[in-house]
Amino acid sequence: MAWVTFDLFSALIDSRTGGTAAFDRIAAGHGWDVAGRDLYDDWDARNKGSQKDLPAEPWVTFAEHSRRALAAAYAARGLRADPAGDAAALLATLPDWPLWPDVEAGLTEVARDHRVGILSNVDDELFRRTRAAALVDDDAVLTSERLRAYKPHPDIYRRAAEAGVDVHVPASARDTRGALEAGLAVVRVARPGHRVDPAGPQPRYEVEDLTQLPAVLVSAAS
Known part of the structure; x- marks a missing residue:
């Protein structure tokens, strides 16, 4: 797992x-x-x-x-x-603020075999207001408030890895680049309005929809 x-x-x-x-x-x-x-x-x-x-x-x-x-x-x-x-x-x-349409089904599928969490530049209290809060366990949530670092600084990704995170799923250019440069395994999800930084490292794994993630995680997590 x-x-x-x-x-x-x-x-x-x-x-x-x-x-x-x-x-x-x-x-x-x-x-x-x-x-x-x-x-x-x-x-x-x-x-x-x-x-x-x-x-x-x-x-x-x-x-x-x-x-x-x-x-x-x-x-x-x-x-x-x-x-x-x-x-x-x-x-x-x-x-x-709405979830993307594939989120609930995608996280449910991933959670069958893996621990699902959050890595975000947000305060704990603000996170609890979001619709995503009901989809993950609190002890799997890693906020900037908890880790005392903000993306895209390498410290936040390194501290996430030290806490036990195996794979991060970003969408934005800065999050994708930051996680890759810090050495964290990445599977990027393509979202409208976001792209990969052409000047930075390119993700080996990318999905169009979070329901595609379980199949890719077999390779990415290893």
């Missing part, structure tokens, strides 16, 4: 759809003529940039990164609002 972890906000959850809907409501509430998708993309890029290569101490939560990223996005766009309140409103919508 292998321990297989999944990225949360790209491999399991369609975060762009969920986040866009939240930002549409936020923009409408402020009377802004700004597309929710544009706000999401700006916030998401800044959020990832805030996490990149951050020292482990003093620890900065995902929620705080989200607030900082939104404050920077608003400032760059000349939007006047309370970024702390809007970031809290955004994260309050996490229970509504």
Whole structure:
């Protein structure tokens, strides 16, 4: 039995759809003529940039990164609002962010022969709000809060491997590259809007759908 972890906000959850809907409501509430998708993309890029290569101490939560990223996005766009309140409103919508259609069936199939877990740049409390939380055991969840490192820093993948993770299933370019460069076994799931970094190492294994994963894990886990 292998321990297989999944990225949360790209491999399991369609975060762009969920986040866009939240930002549409936020923009409408402020009377802004700004597309929710544009706000999401700006916030998401800044959020990832805030996490990149951050020292482990003093620890900065995902929620705080989200607030900082939104404050920077608003400032760059000349939007006047309370970024702390809007970031809290955004994260309050996490229970509504949809799973990709193959997730429940795919994780059920994988769990027949393997331990299913999560490896994510998120806080524990925020993870528990998501629809993915009901699909995995808490002791198989490895968050940045628990591991004290953020993707794509090698430390998070190394600490996951030290904890016993055998295979990681990412979708995004930075997660795929980070896991491969850290030496973790990878099976990438192809998701709309995500691609492999052409300048980085290429995954040996890739699936179009998580229901295809059990057959590939026979080779990847070994």
